[in-house]
Amino acid sequence: MPIQLDPRLSLVASFVRQGSVLADIGTDHAYLPAYLVETGRCPRAVASDLRPGPLENAKETVMQAGLADSIDTVLSDGLDALPALCADDVVLAGMGGILIAELLSRAAWLKTPAVRIIAQPMSHAEDVRFWFYENGFTIDREACVFDKHRGYVALAAHYSGEKTVITPALPYGGLLFGQRDPAALRFLERQKARLQKRRDALLKAGSDPAEAQRLTAVLEDFERRMYP
Secondary structure, eight states, X not given: OOOOOOHHHHHHHHHSXXXXXXXXXXXXXXXXXXXXXXXXXXXXXXXEESSHXXXXXXXXXHHHTTOTTTEEEEEOSTTTTSOTTOOSEEEEEEEOXXXXXXXXXXXXGXXXXXXXXXXXXXXXXXXXXXXXXXXXXXXXXXXXXXXXXXXXXXXXXXXXXXOOOOOTTHHHHGGGTTOOOHHHHHHHHHHHHXXXXXXXXXXXXXXXXXXXXXXXXXXXXXXXXXXX
């Protein structure tokens, strides 16, 4: 039976370029690389995971799909055990944004325009955007999907060598600002509500006034960007 992806991974798959060699970091069951190779989007792929258990799951998926000649499975902490330039499109999905930024920072070979990074942070997407902005990457595309009432955002970026001017709210919405897609608008509304709740809690407690002031600036910029 062909591999079927849920809405979250389907969004990630749609960001992968036709004909690219894929590296899926934190692959778990390797559903994404198996689907992309099986459907002809990618000729080859590398599926890596930090833990032996998930990597065994990945190997089982690859074997059952008859793709052992096209997908390599690698035990790796992030991209550490992968050779430089082993892939055209590098996916980091299903982990927190802080961890994604940390893993990216350890792979200097990603700083080439030929490589596309596709990230889908489960939390703290602002940390991923901020890392891209600060390290000379240009975010080319963002999109959002909801599955079982939870929103997921995916980002695609490449190295351009240019730093982005960062306004207070930009890391919290990125290219979702200005979109009229219902999922993007819903995601932004939830993000704004979380920021407001955090700011209001700080004001009520009278603690960390500097952070409360920063969040106020973020919310003001958020309003300008979301409702220009």
